[in-house]
Amino acid sequence: MRFQSYDTGGFYDEMFDSQLQPRPGVEAVVDRFNSLPLEELKYRQQSAEKALLQMGITFSVYGDEQGTERIFPFDIVPRIIPQNEWAEIEAGLKQRIKALNMFIDDLYHDQKILKDGIIPEELVLSASGYRPECVGLNPPGGIWCHITGTDLVRGGDGKFYVLEDNLRCPSGVSYVLENRVVMKRSFPRAFDAARVAPVVDYPNRLLKLLQFMARSTREKPVVAVWTPGVYNSAYFEHSFLAQQMGIELVEGSDLVVVDDRVMMRTTTGLKPVDVLYRRIDDDFIDPEVFRSDSMLGVPGLMRAYRAGRVALANAPGTGVADDKAVYAYVPEMIRYYLDQDAILNNVETYLCWRDKDLQHVLANLDKLVVKKVGESGGYGMLVGPHASEKERAEYGEQVKANPRNFIAQPTLALSRVPTLIDDHFEGRHVDLRPYVLYGEDIYVMPGGLTRVALKKGSLVVNSSQGGGSKDTWVVETGSVQEGGDQC
Amino acid sequence: MLSRVAESMYWMARYVERAENVARIMDANYHMILDLPTGIGEQWEPLIVTTGDEELFKKHYSEFNEENVVKFLTFDTRNPNSILSCLQMARENARSVREWISSEMWLQINTFYLLVKGASRRGGYIELPHEFFVEVMMASHLFTGLSQNTMTHGDGWQFARLGRMLERADKTARIIDVKYFILLPSIEYIGTPFDHILWGSILRSASAFEMYRKRYGQVVPDQIIEFLTLDTEFPRAIHHCLIIAELSLRNISGTMRGRFTNRAEKALGRLLADIDYTTVEDIKAVGLHEFLDGLQTRLNHTGEVIYETFFSIPAATAATQEQTQL
Numbered sequence: 001m002r003f004q005s006y007d008t009g010g011f012y013d014e015m016f017d018s019q020l021q022p023r024p025g026v027e028a029v030v031d032r033f034n035s036l037p038l039e040e041l042k043y044r045q046q047s048a049e050k051a052l053l054q055m056g057i058t059f060s061v062y063g064d065e066q067g068t069e070r071i072f073p074f075d076i077v078p079r080i081i082p083q084n085e086w087a088e089i090e091a092g093l094k095q096r097i098k099a100l101n102m103f104i105d106d107l108y109h110d111q112k113i114l115k116d117g118i119i120p121e122e123l124v125l126s127a128s129g130y131r132p133e134c135v136g137l138n139p140p141g142g143i144w145c146h147i148t149g150t151d152l153v154r155g156g157d158g159k160f161y162v163l164e165d166n167l168r169c170p171s172g173v174s175y176v177l178e179n180r181v182v183m184k185r186s187f188p189r190a191f192d193a194a195r196v197a198p199v200v201d202y203p204n205r206l207l208k209l210l211q212f213m214a215r216s217t218r219e220k221p222v223v224a225v226w227t228p229g230v231y232n233s234a235y236f237e238h239s240f241l242a243q244q245m246g247i248e249l250v251e252g253s254d255l256v257v258v259d260d261r262v263m264m265r266t267t268t269g270l271k272p273v274d275v276l277y278r279r280i281d282d283d284f285i286d287p288e289v290f291r292s293d294s295m296l297g298v299p300g301l302m303r304a305y306r307a308g309r310v311a312l313a314n315a316p317g318t319g320v321a322d323d324k325a326v327y328a329y330v331p332e333m334i335r336y337y338l339d340q341d342a343i344l345n346n347v348e349t350y351l352c353w354r355d356k357d358l359q360h361v362l363a364n365l366d367k368l369v370v371k372k373v374g375e376s377g378g379y380g381m382l383v384g385p386h387a388s389e390k391e392r393a394e395y396g397e398q399v400k401a402n403p404r405n406f407i408a409q410p411t412l413a414l415s416r417v418p419t420l421i422d423d424h425f426e427g428r429h430v431d432l433r434p435y436v437l438y439g440e441d442i443y444v445m446p447g448g449l450t451r452v453a454l455k456k457g458s459l460v461v462n463s464s465q466g467g468g469s470k471d472t473w474v475v476e477t478g479s480v481q482e483g484g485d486q487c
Numbered sequence: 488m489l490s491r492v493a494e495s496m497y498w499m500a501r502y503v504e505r506a507e508n509v510a511r512i513m514d515a516n517y518h519m520i521l522d523l524p525t526g527i528g529e530q531w532e533p534l535i536v537t538t539g540d541e542e543l544f545k546k547h548y549s550e551f552n553e554e555n556v557v558k559f560l561t562f563d564t565r566n567p568n569s570i571l572s573c574l575q576m577a578r579e580n581a582r583s584v585r586e587w588i589s590s591e592m593w594l595q596i597n598t599f600y601l602l603v604k605g606a607s608r609r610g611g612y613i614e615l616p617h618e619f620f621v622e623v624m625m626a627s628h629l630f631t632g633l634s635q636n637t638m639t640h641g642d643g644w645q646f647a648r649l650g651r652m653l654e655r656a657d658k659t660a661r662i663i664d665v666k667y668f669i670l671l672p673s674i675e676y677i678g679t680p681f682d683h684i685l686w687g688s689i690l691r692s693a694s695a696f697e698m699y700r701k702r703y704g705q706v707v708p709d710q711i712i713e714f715l716t717l718d719t720e721f722p723r724a725i726h727h728c729l730i731i732a733e734l735s736l737r738n739i740s741g742t743m744r745g746r747f748t749n750r751a752e753k754a755l756g757r758l759l760a761d762i763d764y765t766t767v768e769d770i771k772a773v774g775l776h777e778f779l780d781g782l783q784t785r786l787n788h789t790g791e792v793i794y795e796t797f798f799s800i801p802a803a804t805a806a807t808q809e810q811t812q813l
Contacts, residue, residue, distance in 0.1 A: 236585075
């Protein structure tokens, strides 16, 4: 067993180069895994999963009458990113989130970028995430998107690409924190040898960010996490974050707006709330302004928001920049607002909205991945090479009927990481979701969530379709820096 | 604390307690039946009367026999007070306060639910009733013990204990009332050995037989009523439950005994004060059934004002309420 017989399969492998030599930064971990007997590795894999179950790191399975809860499968081989590579990702994410925020703020005010013809006006204003209700709003500090979970992938050329920006309610950060706890327990020595950048202070930074957003003069602003409720698949995370930050977890029915102030119903009467970290979509937050059939929302919330009496993370309206057709223009935004070239590249994207692109997409459906612009999480997409002739033809008709609603990208050869399968290691495809907090300054959590497609050959990393996760280690590499060891 | 959280804590504990009591009543009945002479007829109807769901039972079943009654009270999810329904509700309440309770409590309430859910899949037939019902009661004790020892005794915990104690007081009152009026007045048994068995079954329904023996020795009806109603130290006696419930309520607001700051404290404090100065002779003078009936009405009223005081805050009073906090 071990890595002698490991096969990178012609893909970019995060741990080994094509000659099966360990990449910089992973030597310590490879040594450690080589030195442990197979039985021991399997035992640690099992005890890691057992620990996650006992800690209640579960998601509920919809439609399961038994009320079964399952863990998000976890693999013990970490995904390792050397510090020098990470520095570039971090710089790229900061640049990107800065430009995206400037874009959203511009869009809901002067719309300069549209007037200057950088992005077609109809394209932006027809995005389903565009909220005319948000025109003229001024969120604290001019920041709209405070919490982002950008999806990155590494292609066959070894470069990182941005796949989705996720500017609404990205989830998964609780898995990062709990995976780390479990890995520290399971492989303390490998962990120690690798000098891994810590992620543990994320809840603390998140709390600071939320408190920073408060517009009240109260010495200790009241901050709460707002969940759609126990039946939401991410409920565990909402509850976990509230617990870690030591703040209330509220549902819509706990909140009421009185004289343009958001109050929560407590056993000693109504208490004002200054900041809401809402894990609920724009559509549902206020039935007076958005969907009037929302049972989850708080009538009057937007009045309080406009009056500056409550802050929301993220601000309403950020979804416009999540539109996959708008995504295609992010490099132009970076050039326009920051006068810089994008550090992180987009995946090459065809906008079916453009005639030339549409023809190309329809002619190459068997090679492309086609996506609906307003969807995320792998919904509503066609993976051309894996689809049948009939599926492609039907999907092609949908695209022709409403080209604005579709984009297409080449099928990516996602990078792979060795993964413990039965009694040996096999390469499995991964993506990466780092989390970015934008408050007084921009913080990028070192690492993030690595999702892994556990099915052989699969490119789908979503938990509902056989995906799992790995701990992500950003490690120091090479010789000790000038001025001595920073550790 | 959030009203919703307080309410969930309160109901989580109430439902676990309710499930435990249903199990205990059934277990005591099985024991009693085995001791009765053949031909007397099994007593299953009183169990349904005890839980107060006669009408619902008649809607779904035609006969008060063992099979129907046990199924209705244990596994039937059409009955909101069956053990399984109670545990479903307890678990859903626990889920919505997961960040408040300890992980041990969450684990135990899951295990508890899965125990009964698993048994329900075997077609509703219980091979060894005693073993099963004891398992249910022990699972409830374990949950309560974990609450006691792994969770901060703050407001949330106080609301849970308040709910548990009010539920227990209500169930003990029902057990005495129903057994006394439906089971016992079969005149021909009075003074026979069966009389003794029947009275013993009342005590067993409240897990009180041994503790009663230690206290009073002989099985004497008046003393049994006194023990289950007015004892201050036996944990299932109504008086004891009210003392603890009132203590939790005052701990929540920080009010001294003998005073009140809200309607819930007033209702429960007044009820407790009445019981404090009640003797078994007073109860007999009013009539046992009338006494218990009045007690249950007042317990229900207390539950309602607790709801109005803590769980349902009308938006209209917002401005005034916030001012009083400044």
